[in-house]
Amino acid sequence: MTAETTGAAETTEPPEVAARPALMETVGLTRHFRVGGGLSRRTLHAVDDVSLVIRDREIVALVGESGSGKSTLARLLAQVYPPTSGEIRYRGRSLATLRGRRAKLAYRSDVPMVFQDPFSSLNPAYRVSHGILRGLALHRPELGRAERRAEAERVAEAVGLAPAAEILDRYPHELSGGQRQRIGFAQALAYRPRLILADEPVSMLDVSIRIGLLNVMTQLREREGVSILYITHDIASARYVADRLLVMYGGHVVESGPTEAVLAGPRHPYTQLLLSAVPDPRAPLEVDAAAARSDPPAVIDPAPGCRFRARCPLAVDACHALTPRLRELGPAHDAACHVAEADDPTPRAAATPA
Structure with a gap:
């Protein structure tokens, strides 16, 4: 392994999940994005060497702070951005072969995206039914006018909007934030998707109505057979809905595994930092306060090494020279940390602290 290796390893999953x-799948x-101009051009490493798997009828939460690369990863899966390198496979087929x-419309129908801001994603000049009906005409042209209307009402009811006929005839400003976000899920559901990319769908909503949207996601999985990639900075909501958890920092996936296993026994210091902001009596954790006050990761022309090292109280010499790879530290539980130990959820310094 070279100092430049960034990496990810395939996760061993429980037999029933595997x-x-x-x-x-991504491999x-x-x-990377070019930033600056002229002689000052540099490279921003938004997503680096991420390998993941999302299985049928599964909710996977991608957790991390702002700037960790979560939304960029979602946009790569949605084909908003082309990858700099690596591969995306959908149902075994590389997207590069589309x-x-x-073929591209069929993929976007199967893998739609629900955005963070429920108001800006709707056209204020049209009734909320407009986007759903227009999407149905584009992605399901076999439906007639009456059938499209009936399907729009069905998906609205499926996400908890009732009476559906009345709500579909309203304008966006006449709906609450929670109702507008449900319209976003209804629009995605109208395409008969296999995987919904939900980018921070509840972050702009009041706490009192977030739980309703989280319940919508679990119901879509159970009733419609949809898989969901739930992108969030809120690790508590991830615990509520997700089967598996991926923790992202500085463009890398630093920990992955079944949600309860990761949260009950986090192996990476960054996961511990996230959890320290949401104390849980079942898994009391402590992270050095100095780590939380440090600078965000350097992702513009980053040097080799762990990108969390400046904030990590357990950093050792290897953290400054080698980028850690994901390695299995428990059943279906991987972490990219030089000092994490498989038999102890608390990483320990294995060498002279740097």
Whole structure:
């Protein structure tokens, strides 16, 4: 392994989970952006060497702070951005092989995105039914006018909007934030998706109505057979809905595994830092306060090494020279940390602290 290796390893999953067909896979997925101009041009490493699997009828939460690369990863999966390197496979087929408008429309129908801001994603000049009906005309042209209307009402009811006919005839400003976000899920559901990319769907909503949207996601999985990639900075909500948890920092996935296993016994110091902001009596954790006050990760022309090292109270010499790879530290539980130990959820310094 070289100092430049960033990496990810395949996660060993429980037999009942591994038996499900893989819906979406990424292998070494990377996205870099050029920033600056002239002689000052530099490279921002938004996503680096991410390998993940999302299985059929599974909710996977992607957790991390702002700037960790979560939304960029979602946009790569949605084909908003092309990858710098690496591969995305949907149902075993590389997206690089998609050719023609029909194939690309079929993929976008199968993998729609629900955005963070429920108001800006709706056109204020049209009734909320407009986006759903227009999407149905584009992605399901076999439906007639009356059938499209009936389907719009069905998906509205499926996400908890009632009476559906009345709500669909309203304008966006006449709905609450929670209702507008449900319209976003209804629009995605109208395409008969296999995987919904939900980018911070509840972050702009009041706490009192977030639970309703989280319940919508679990119901869509149970009733409609939809998988969901739930992107959030709120690790508490991830515990509520997700089967598996991926923790992202500085463009890397630093920990992954079943949600309860990761939260009950986090192996990476960054996961501990996230959890320290949401104390849980079942898994009391402590993180050095100095780590929380440190600078965010350097992702513009980053040097080799762990990108969390400046904030980590357990950093050792290796953290400054080698980028840690994900390695298995428990059943289906991986972490990218030089000092994490498989038999102890608390990482310990294994060498002279740096």
